[in-house]
Amino acid sequence: MYGIPKYRVWSAEQKGKAQFAEAEQNRRIKIEEAKANLEAEKLNAQAEIERAKGAAEAIRIENGSITPExxxxxxxxxxxxxxxxxxxxxxxxxxxxxxxxxxxxxx
Incomplete structure (x- = not known):
């Protein structure tokens, strides 16, 4: 009967460590997802800039030469x-x- 209280303390400590490790892993996952989203947004912004440059270049080339045809x-x-x-x-x-x-x- 002497070991049961110590086992309960040890068991609770182990559960706490497991929960802490799981929370830490979830936090790391969220950070990595946020970094991936940031990188994707940066790439999308660069793509929009390139599209805008292309459209501006097309307008410059056309420069009033738009015909009905x-x-x-x-x-x-x-x-x-x-x-x-x-x-x-x-x-x-x-x-x-x-x-x-x-x-x-x-x-």
């Missing part, structure tokens, strides 16, 4: 990213899209 080209290029279920309403004149309706008048 180029706008039509951009519109057609955009259509490739639409899903099959997308419905597009195109205003027409004489059964031709308005972008094409005035083409014959130019000649």
């Amino acid at each position: 180029y706008i039509q080209y951009l519109w057609v290029r955009q259509q490739g990213s639409l899903s099959d279920k997308t419905v597009i309403y195109i205003p027409t004149e004489a059964n031709l899209p308005i972008l094409e309706a005035n083409r014959n008048n130019k000649q």
Whole structure:
């Protein structure tokens, strides 16, 4: 009967150490996750900067040289990213899209 109280103290101490070790491990995991999130955000910010630089360069190159044909080209290029279920309403004149309706008048 003498050893039971000492065993209970030792057992409680061991449980406390185990809980402390688990809490310490959880803290380290949270720190590593936070570091990974920070790194991901930095990389996302760099990607946004590069996209903005690309857009600025494209605008600089175009510099007022946007023609109706180029706008039509951009519109057609955009259509490739639409899903099959997308419905597009195109205003027409004489059964031709308005972008094409005035083409014959130019000649």
